[in-house]
Amino acid sequence: MDQKISVIIPAYNEEDTIEATIKSLLGMELLDEIIVVDDGSLDHTREVVSKFEEVTLISLDKNSGKGRALKEGIHYALNKFDIITLLDADLKESSKEVEKLINPLVSKEADVTIAKFPAAKRKGGFGMVKRLAYLGVLLHTGRILSTTLSGQRAFKKKVLENIEIGDYGFGIEYGMTLDILKKGYLIEEVEVEMYHRETGRDFNGFLHRGKQFIEILKVIFRKKLQGLKN
Secondary structure, eight states: OOSOEEEEEEESSOTTTHHHHHHHHHTOTTOSEEEEEEOSOSSSHHHHHHTOTTEEEEEOSSOOOHHHHHHHHHHHHTTTOSEEEEOOGGGGGGGGGHHHHHHHHHTTSOSEEEEEOOOOSSOOOOSHHHHHHHHHHHHHHSOOOSOTTOOOEEEEHHHHHTSOOOOOGGGHHHHHHHHHHHTTOOEEEEEOOOOOOOOOSSHHHHHHHHHHHHHHHHHHHHHHHHHHHO
């Protein structure tokens, strides 16, 4: 394959999941490099990743959020690879499904792919974050997407070179989606058999979704203000 392909995995306190995620990716011939960005983990995530000589580990001094971790990984990969994929650290064995995201880019059917997960097996929140994200995309671009929050994505290099990689924490992928659609790049939503940690209707689950809601809302307003200035 002529195109060089990398995977970036941001990780924070993922010692229990990241080893299985990496092992599934190591067996894939289409990947040229696996990059893990440790976001100042307080557990043994760095030590687990360091066991794999084939994996590039970027360690941040302190926990700065998913947005900063992804920016560091993308900055490292951008000048080396033609296709860059983003995966969460807790996919475990299902990380091998990344091939489904990469194939449409290799065959030039899309500029960006986003993973569409199977329906959740446990009840999470009440859909407020998803509705906000859906309406935000519709407001900004007039487009309808069902996977705006998914962190499992693949990009052609030219896309990442021409959009803002904002340090938006949990809202980073959402901000990228708005820019991608506004610039006319083709996004394909791809059904995958991936799975990862699901948040439930407990305190931690609602806290996580609350933070996500606020950060998505901030992105919507920032992008709106940018549009007015332009």
